[in-house]
Amino acid sequence: MKYMDEYRDAKIARGLAAEIRRRSTRPWVLMEICGGQTHTLVRYGIDELLGNSVELVHGPGCPVCVTPLEMIDRANALARRLEVTLVSYGDMLRVPGSETDLFHIKAEGGDVRIVYSPTDAVELARKEPERQVVFFAIGFETTAPAHAMAVLQAERLGLTNFSLLVSHVLVPPAIRMLLQSPRNRVQGFIAPGHVCTVVGVGEYEELAREFRVPIVVGGFEPVDLLEAIRLLVCQLEEGRAEVENSYARSVQYAGNRAAQAAVERVFEVADRKWRGVGEIGASGLRLKGHYAVFDAERVFGLSDVRAEEPSECISAEVLLGHKKPMDCGAFGTRCTPEKPLGAPMVSTEGACAAYYQYKRHLVTL
């Protein structure tokens, strides 16, 4: 598959890894932000290729993991309603809320369906006008345009049985919070290439300037990530703190204007709670008042719910890069993908789940 296979070339990967090892004079602490990037790094064993030349810590870029407990509980509550068809992306189904998850609710008789695209959810609402179709709209900036279009399409079609349960988060506020922490160890970032494809590079320039930290926009294939790491190491060795775009085949400086316009039309910035981390101001999106009729929280009058995470879970530490999954006493024993204690073990993109799935043979449990 073109523009994918060639970025998995072993020779180039080994070459880049060798170059990184050659240039690096100390184990620079680098963070990749996106869960998809974490998945690639762990799945291809990039840490093995790089040895001690860098220390990779994984960031909070997994929307499945950081969707707050309360939001899962709301989705569960909606799915239990007889008239509701709860439509979701596949990976949300196993995320545990305070008591249960969507998979269990499906087992109990709830109408829960998986789709690949929000367009399928709109189509469903059109085909089944007697059902109240609620789409569980989670994601970062990458997915917001698609969700915006779903709302606009529903509006165009005059649908009265379609709404979104929105749990969108934005990346820069989380990075800012991380960088502001006195415990921050991260010295360089790989910015999420598909988020930047939509929003552009500007916000990351602000962060690089303000905190004097190098940021390289990276892709998702192993060669892309190695190249991004190489550029970060060069910057760190040379004492630079700039933003570079190593995923220019997809990312333009200004991002995708048409996609941004759709988001601006339908959504506005709001405060959001991140599971395992807490509330981060202006770090999420909600539907604008004009689109209230498509906002499931307003349509169904969902009240606020408090939820507590198990105390043994150190997900906040992991998500912010302060600790690794293996540093957790519960990793692989009391906390596994089948019975997760917290967010990063829940989704296959979460750092803990990725390590558990691919790398636990390296850990004595």
Added chain:
Amino acid sequence: MKQESPNAPVGFSCPLPLPAGRRVLLGHGSGGKLSAELLQEVFLPALGNPVLDRMEDQAVVSLNGMRLAMTTDSFVVKPVFFKGGDIGSLAVHGTINDLAMGAARPLWMSVAFILEEGLQLDVLRRVVASMQAAADKAGVQIVTGDTKVVEKGSADGLYINTTGIGLVREGISLSASQARPGDAIIVSGMVGDHGIAILAEREGLKFETDVRSDSAALHELVGTLLEATQQVRCLRDPTRGGLSSTLNEIAGSSRVGMELEETSIPVREEVRGACEMLGLDPLYVANEGKLVAIVAAEAAERALGALRSHELGRAAQIIGHVTEAHPRMVVMRTVFGTTRIVDMLAGDQLPRIC
């Protein structure tokens, strides 16, 4: 969230005690860890006996000096008709394959239908015709059957349950507990076809593809293999849960480790494309016309040649070997030469957006 018994041993081979009030989930049928859990916690404690406890794909019982293989299976696939087959032919092939994996020649089958009220008779006719054609082609007789009808909404159209009986080949005894360090791991062809063919027709995930289910009866392929070499330890067909579940099961049963080479695992281009789009790993996608053979190292090339000589085994590959390192764990060397675990999934693999 589920509670854990304080005395439960740790480690990924530990069966978790089922908390009271838990229900059956779709994941329990997916062939992965949850399925294994259900066996360990519900079925084996109640039904266990020396034959059942061996937990092969078929049971081998002796009668008057003959070894008979017996298997049962249920077929619940949706949609009922798909590219490359239907629930009827799938039922025949699946039953035959369970017997074939025990080196048994399939001879007779029973077939029981659970029909949903309102099912169109035309659908039923097509399915039954397809079953007969598949049975004929394989030289198997469907000798007895049963029909039940359930109320509308209960059976997704129709379910089929089968029992198969075959005669075990003399002088050979296959088992998932016989894999030994050094053995070669061979797969008979490209993986993931069936699962992707089905997924392509699922509501909400639909996509266009020429991928057809690989549903096929494997007894002749097995025969060809066993003619060439008797140094076969184990045969399994990687159905639900995919290649990964099957290999993990064998590794667990034999208490051995396995090392796979990522570059040697054969996957069709369209299957790869679909998996990339949905974020799935072909190692976990179902097959219905493939087998995994664990073969003594010295017989590997001969086995490979035999499989490739048959039309159902043209794309056969040696994909790894059994090792004494990391027992019960299947590990894979990636295209980069690094290693990662090929874990058994808990439930079904889910498409992801991340």
Added chain:
Amino acid sequence: MCLAIPGKIGEILQKDGVRTGRVLFGGIVREACLDFVPEAKVGDYVMVHVGFAISAVDREEAERTYALLESMGVLSEELASGAEGTRSS
């Protein structure tokens, strides 16, 4: 957060007022909304995320960068396999 894969636009059509492409991903075809990539045409590659094209692949940029990466791969192999001190950085 963003599983997006590159696919080739095989055909463009209008579906319910939405510019839609039939996109090829290594042998499978799935429709994707092209509203965010108005300049993309048949034969172009687009990055598709949850059924929406979010960018058109910049062919020239990709070629340029890839050539550099390839040379990195070759260079590093030479450095690794050659004797010590054959080249400086």
